Amino acid sequence: MPEWPHSPPHRFFEPGTYMITAGTHKKAHIFNTPEKLSFLTDKLFAISSEFEISLQAWAIMSNHYHFICSLGESPEKLKSLLYRLHKETALKINEIDNIPGRKVWFQYWDRRIRDQKSYFARLKYVHENPVHHGMVPIAENYDWCSASWFKINAPSGFKRMIGTFKTDKLSVFDEF
DSSP states (O other), rough: OOTTTSSOOOOSOSEEEEEEEEEGGGGGOOOOOOOHHHHHHHHHHHHHHHHHHHEEEEEEEEEEEEEEETTTTOTTTHHHHHHHHHHHHHHHHHHHOOOOOOOOOEEEEEEESSHHHHHHHHHHHHHHHHHHHHOOSSGGGOOBTTHEEEEHHHHHHHHHHTOOOOOTTOOOOOOO
């Protein structure tokens, strides 16, 4: 099937685990306060819960986010989740900033994670994303990321194993 040349293809055909990345229009730092970051994070949690989509990891920055989720038997729910998340957050953030009609979100990229090794590497990548972007020196210190949750809740052997995975060769759109 030929690909549309101006946007990434979205193929939510199969149940499984996906990594999602979305960016703001022109990479603008729209979610640029703790309150705005918390709003976006809370909205992601609420809508994911409503659609019964299990979040495995997340990192929310001022101009983009990444998350890993499990879709179960209803992969089509992810498209609805993203539509609602982007629509509702855009409307509210434009109201907060008093900029009606501003384009907030640009597009999103998705990847179905096909094997355990890729899952583990992407899990580490998402947890470490605030460090990668210079937000904090230690990922657990960034409030809008799952790294601190992971540090507190994951079994110690699992944490050590995830720490061994390399992320430098992953194909992840992250030019923010």
